[in-house]
Amino acid sequence: MTPHAVAALAGPVLDPIVDLRRMLALHFMVNAFRAGTVVAVLAAVVGWLMVLRRQSFAGHTLAVVSFPGAASAIWLGVSATAGYFAGSIAAALVIALVPRSVAGRPGGQESAVIGTVQAFALACGALFVSLYGGFLDSITGLLFGSFLGVSDSQVLTLGAVAVAVLAVLAVIGRPLLFATVDGAVAAARGVPTRALSVAFLLVLGCTAAEVSQVTGALLVFALLVMPAAAAQQVTARPVAGLVLAVGFGLAVVWVSLSVAFWSPWPVGFWVSTFGFALYVGAAGGRVAVARHRRTPVGGRRGAGERERGRALAPGVVGA
Amino acid sequence: MTTAAFFVLAHPFLESAFAAGTAIALASGLIGSVVVLRGQVFAGDALSHVAFTGALAALALGVDLRLGLYGGCLAFALLLAVLGRRTGADDTVIGSVFAWVLGLGALFLSLFTTSSSGTGGNGTAGVSVLFGSILGLTGGQALLDTAVALAVVAGMVAIGRPLLFASLDPAVAAARGVPVRALSTAFFVLLGLTAGVATQAVGALLLLGLLAAPAGAAQRMTARPFLALWLSAALAVGSMWAGLTIAYLAPLAPPSFGILGVATAVYLATFAWPALTRHRGAGSTRATPPATVSGSGGVIGAR
Amino acid sequence: MAEDRTIGADPAVHLADATVRLGGRDIWAHVDLDIAPGTFVAILGPNGAGKSTLVKAVLGVVPLAGGRLEVFGRPPGEGGGDIGYLPQRRSFDPGMRVRGVDVVRMGADGDRWGLPLPWGAGRRNRDARVDDVIDLVGATAYARRPIGEMSGGEQQRLLIAQALVRNPRLLLLDEPLDSLDLPNQAAVASLIADISRAAGITVLIVAHDVNPIASALDGVVYVARGHAVSGTPDEVITTETLSALYDTPIEVLTTSDGRRVVVGQPDAASHHAGPHGHAHGDTGTHDQGERR
Numbered sequence: 054m055t056p057h058a059v060a061a062l063a064g065p066v067l068d069p070i071v072d073l074r075r076m077l078a079l080h081f082m083v084n085a086f087r088a089g090t091v092v093a094v095l096a097a098v099v100g101w102l103m104v105l106r107r108q109s110f111a112g113h114t115l116a117v118v119s120f121p122g123a124a125s126a127i128w129l130g131v132s133a134t135a136g137y138f139a140g141s142i143a144a145a146l147v148i149a150l151v152p153r154s155v156a157g158r159p160g161g162q163e164s165a166v167i168g169t170v171q172a173f174a175l176a177c178g179a180l181f182v183s184l185y186g187g188f189l190d191s192i193t194g195l196l197f198g199s200f201l202g203v204s205d206s207q208v209l210t211l212g213a214v215a216v217a218v219l220a221v222l223a224v225i226g227r228p229l230l231f232a233t234v235d236g237a238v239a240a241a242r243g244v245p246t247r248a249l250s251v252a253f254l255l256v257l258g259c260t261a262a263e264v265s266q267v268t269g270a271l272l273v274f275a276l277l278v279m280p281a282a283a284a285q286q287v288t289a290r291p292v293a294g295l296v297l298a299v300g301f302g303l304a305v306v307w308v309s310l311s312v313a314f315w316s317p318w319p320v321g322f323w324v325s326t327f328g329f330a331l332y333v334g335a336a337g338g339r340v341a342v343a344r345h346r347r348t349p350v351g352g353r354r355g356a357g358e359r360e361r362g363r364a365l366a367p368g369v370v371g372a
Numbered sequence: 373m374t375t376a377a378f379f380v381l382a383h384p385f386l387e388s389a390f391a392a393g394t395a396i397a398l399a400s401g402l403i404g405s406v407v408v409l410r411g412q413v414f415a416g417d418a419l420s421h422v423a424f425t426g427a428l429a430a431l432a433l434g435v436d437l438r439l440g441l442y443g444g445c446l447a448f449a450l451l452l453a454v455l456g457r458r459t460g461a462d463d464t465v466i467g468s469v470f471a472w473v474l475g476l477g478a479l480f481l482s483l484f485t486t487s488s489s490g491t492g493g494n495g496t497a498g499v500s501v502l503f504g505s506i507l508g509l510t511g512g513q514a515l516l517d518t519a520v521a522l523a524v525v526a527g528m529v530a531i532g533r534p535l536l537f538a539s540l541d542p543a544v545a546a547a548r549g550v551p552v553r554a555l556s557t558a559f560f561v562l563l564g565l566t567a568g569v570a571t572q573a574v575g576a577l578l579l580l581g582l583l584a585a586p587a588g589a590a591q592r593m594t595a596r597p598f599l600a601l602w603l604s605a606a607l608a609v610g611s612m613w614a615g616l617t618i619a620y621l622a623p624l625a626p627p628s629f630g631i632l633g634v635a636t637a638v639y640l641a642t643f644a645w646p647a648l649t650r651h652r653g654a655g656s657t658r659a660t661p662p663a664t665v666s667g668s669g670g671v672i673g674a675r
Numbered sequence: 676m677a678e679d680r681t682i683g684a685d686p687a688v689h690l691a692d693a694t695v696r697l698g699g700r701d702i703w704a705h706v707d708l709d710i711a712p713g714t715f716v717a718i719l720g721p722n723g724a725g726k727s728t729l730v731k732a733v734l735g736v737v738p739l740a741g742g743r744l745e746v747f748g749r750p751p752g753e754g755g756g757d758i759g760y761l762p763q764r765r766s767f768d769p770g771m772r773v774r775g776v777d778v779v780r781m782g783a784d785g786d787r788w789g790l791p792l793p794w795g796a797g798r799r800n801r802d803a804r805v806d807d808v809i810d811l812v813g814a815t816a817y818a819r820r821p822i823g824e825m826s827g828g829e830q831q832r833l834l835i836a837q838a839l840v841r842n843p844r845l846l847l848l849d850e851p852l853d854s855l856d857l858p859n860q861a862a863v864a865s866l867i868a869d870i871s872r873a874a875g876i877t878v879l880i881v882a883h884d885v886n887p888i889a890s891a892l893d894g895v896v897y898v899a900r901g902h903a904v905s906g907t908p909d910e911v912i913t914t915e916t917l918s919a920l921y922d923t924p925i926e927v928l929t930t931s932d933g934r935r936v937v938v939g940q941p942d943a944a945s946h947h948a949g950p951h952g953h954a955h956g957d958t959g960t961h962d963q964g965e966r967r
Binding site for chain 3: 105107223224225226227228230231234235237238239240241242243244285286289290291292294
Binding site for chain 2: 104107109110113162164165166167168169171172173175176177179180183184189192193196197269271272274275278279282317318319321322323324325326328329332336
């Protein structure tokens with residue numbers, strides 16, 4: 054029996070200190086927490102921008118593509134981590150380099166492409182898993198997350214990539230935000246909006262690959278979108294929002310890992326459930342607060358309201 | 373050709389697979405075409421998650437998986453029909469809901485595989501929901517699936533013309549007396565049935581590809597909606613036959629990989645070879661002014 | 676009422692024999708135009724004539740196919756903070772969770788690389804300037820709310836603040852009044868006029884309808900059929916001038932309350948017929964997104 058099974062079989066004592074100690078006595082759990090922490094921070098920051106840019110589904114697609122990457126890596130005998138990154142980054146490059154005209158009409162065509170890419174990626178993953186004789190366990194782990202067997206080198210890789218990505222974001226974050234909120238004006242000011250979009254796609258690819266390794270390729274939404282979206286529901290202030298997103302992400306990961314350790318159910322389920330609960334709570338809270346203040350959420354203020362401002366010269370006489 | 377036919381007939385499981393597969397591909401191609409036309413590919417994505425979770429919930433509860441599969445799909449399809457156009461929920465909300473649904477599915481999968489009521493085929497049932505089991509269909513199952521798929525095909529043939537009208541131009545169609553709302557509901561019900569039946573062929577995770585790829589390819593090849601409809605069906609059936617053949621010749625590869633691989637290759641071909649899209653006509657893209665600034669996110673048209 | 680700094684100065688915008696070509700056809704050609712600094716000038720014309728294109732050319736976003744264009748004596752595109760820009764028909768997604776004050780701040784330093792330091796004199800100065808300009812446009816009461824939740828008029832005020840925050844010498848406004856209701860049109864128009872007069876800013880405003888801004892105008896540029904005519908409103912918006920420009924009978928009527936109505940102008944030939952009143956052609960495409 055694996056140490057995990059032994060510990061889990063014994064069940065939680067429901068004394069947090071004791072349970073925590075027992076859990077963290079296992080090296081792979083320590084690694085799992087390290088990995089989860091790193092990934093949560095990265096996902097919160099990148100996810101905050103991604104939600105603002107309405108690119109949630111691009112993030113999801115990039116993560117789905119990491120599944121065949123990881124599966125093929127296992128089949129080839131290489132580390133799965135490398136496979137995750139290779140899959141997502143390659144896909145990000147393809148999306149970035151595909152000229153816009155090929156994307157075709159907006160609406161139906163673009164989604165048909167994304168849907169096909171997702172399905173084909175999953176099919177390839179199934180192929181590779183079948184090739185190396187993997188069973189349901191490995192598929193479940195790759196698709197829905199598993200914290201077993203997080204190695205030291207994996208933690209180091211995740212950490213290094215996260216640091217690199219965050220450094221890049223520190224440099225390009227401000228003009229990227231400008232380009233996101235106000236593309237035309239930013240471009241007029243000389244901000245290289247197209248190059249920044251490409252750069253962000255690559256950032257997103259790396260992040261999706263990182264998150265996949267914690268939540269599984271299909272459930273990255275839980276860490277990439279939900280904490281950041283919840284934070285944005287609470288506040289529209291950028292710095293506060295980012296900090297809150299990171300806090301939410303860490304909370305979701307830590308709680309999910311702890312609960313998943315003691316339960317037989319996949320960590321991806323727990324992450325998505327807690328993340329979703331958080332998001333619904335934040336959104337619901339915002340609606341409730343707004344109703345309490347009797348300010349319409351998303352409503353419009355009266356057109357006839359007079360704003361106070363500095364006294365200006367009265368209306369101009371004809372030129 | 374005849375030798376191939378005899379070969380198929382000599383192997384019962386192949387016969388079931390080809391029969392059911394053809395019908396399913398036909399249905400998927402037809403309805404997928406309308407899905408892409410209406411710009412509602414997301415509905416297919418959502419349905420795939422619901423199919424997965426529904427089927428596994430049924431398995432975990434110990435009932436026939438088709439109960440959960442069809443039940444979930446149809447219930448969700450009716451929900452979509454009732455909700456109508458996007459009410460203002462954006463990508464974040466929709467994606468979050470379906471991520472959670474998928475997470476639930478993972479739970480049910482885990483419950484099912486660890487439940488003591490499961491037989492040695494637990495793992496197989498889970499995988500077959502995920503990635504399909506067309507070669508593993510029994511005669512009875514195949515018969516039912518073929519019947520359902522053919523019902524969808526018949527439905528599409530019956531309502532195809534007014535449905536296309538209502539999809540392309542709802543306001544004008546309504547003015548002409550076309551029951552847009554009822555057609556929309558019928559469409560979603562057919563889509564739900566297709567999702568249920570396609571899950572058994574290529575799996576819940578991949579049914580989106582069967583809906584999107586042949587339809588997308590057909591739409592790139594022609595701008596005429598009816599032609600696209602039948603072209604999409606033809607491409608889907610072709611992909612199915614080719615995929616099943618590959619699956620027979622290369623048993624290590626899952627059959628759904630072959631089917632989807634061919635469908636994707638065809639779609640890819642319409643991008644790589646402009647000659648195939650030569651007949652697009654009115655739908656062709658225009659040259660965009662070079663100065664188009666590429667913002668993203670917050671800028672939309674006037675309120 | 677010219678101010679001292681405008682006498683004898685170089686024109687703010689100077690076009691000589693300028694031509695712009697987009698999508699293979701000449702939008703307008705051989706245009707000669709001088710806009711004096713500190714003046715309030717409207718760019719008028721029918722749909723698709725190239726009004727927005729003129730603005731984009733001044734910004735340097737659209738290159739000239741021929742002729743010369745100078746902004747304050749320099750080639751276009753080098754203005755940086757000297758030019759404030761309000762693009763056409765911006766309306767923020769109702770779900771956009773960014774505050775109005777942050778949108779204005781981006782106008783101040785959003786194009787700079789690296790992270791802003793949360794301390795220091797530079798930061799304080801910037802914040803003070805942002806608060807000042809928000810106060811100037813009268814948006815202090817609601818600036819700290821998410822911009823997606825504001826009305827059209829409120830959003831426009833904040834966007835004007837964003838365009839003004841770096842003390843530009845030239846303000847380019849592309850149909851800023853288009854999506855506003857009438858009372859807001861009047862309010863925003865007079866706000867722009869007052870600010871520009873007080874600070875001596877040159878204002879180029881693209882408009883469909885001259886009437887909300889007529890009383891503040893120093894000059895008019897009328898773009899139609901590949902040409903542009905400029906002068907004072909009384910010179911340009913006349914039956915004779917417009918008929919000559921369009922080469923077809925046009926009548927300019929003046930109503931009893933002084934408003935001018937142009938009758939008989941054909942729309943410029945556009946690529947595709949759209950709903951009445953929408954600008955097409957040079958104003959870029961609207962991405963409808965996926966219907967759900």
